[in-house]
Amino acid sequence: MVYPIQTKEAVIKKVLMGGKPHHEIASEAGIGRSTLTYWLKNHKKNGIENLTDKEKRPQDWSVEQRLNALMETGAMPEGERVSWCRKKGIFSHHLEQWKKDILSLLTPNKASLRVKGTARLKKENAALKKELNRKDKALAETAALLVLKKKANFIWGDPRDD
Incomplete structure (x- = not known):
């Protein structure tokens, strides 16, 4: 504990x-x-x-600590960086992963752009469906009125014929 x-x-x-x-x-x-x-x-x-000063696992490091570690080891040669990592209880691949994570936060990635584009397309799709539904109802109403007019003309005759 x-x-x-x-x-x-x-x-x-x-x-x-x-x-x-x-x-x-x-x-x-x-x-x-x-x-x-x-x-x-x-x-x-x-x-x-x-x-x-209990030895921490790599996943226990805070974002600030990770960033400090990256800044501290950024200019080190590979051998020195491995030695530094060994003292801190991590591996050099952890530093590489942390670097990728931080860079992904700083640059908009394709996935987030895709999500934004997808959201915009979904909104546009919903608006188009709503408009199509409205036009379908109007068309159905017009067709029903046309049928009723033809039936009325058939039953009572065309008023223009008189």
Whole structure:
């Protein structure tokens, strides 16, 4: 489980104050005794600022961190970049993928243009269908009136014949 840095700091401060035994503080905070021991060991070794220096997976990197990594490694030769990646716990192909992702956000891609074009075409298609439906109804009404006129002329005769 990943605990917020504020929780870690608060628990370590309680332990360092020395008011209660470690197991009581751990149970109050809802953490395991081994977790508290690990935090204390890290604190004694590296200080409070390194509580968050847990090795992250590539997908856990924020967009800002990815962009910073790309800027930092952009001018590096390949060997140096691989060494940098190894220290950070990622591979160079992650950098390449992040670069592609950021570039795709900056440039309009064909898919998004296609979606916009498709939306416009769908709207136009709907308008044309609506107009066609209106004209079909008008044509049907005209045909019905013509049929009624012919029937009336047949039954009562054509008024122009008189």
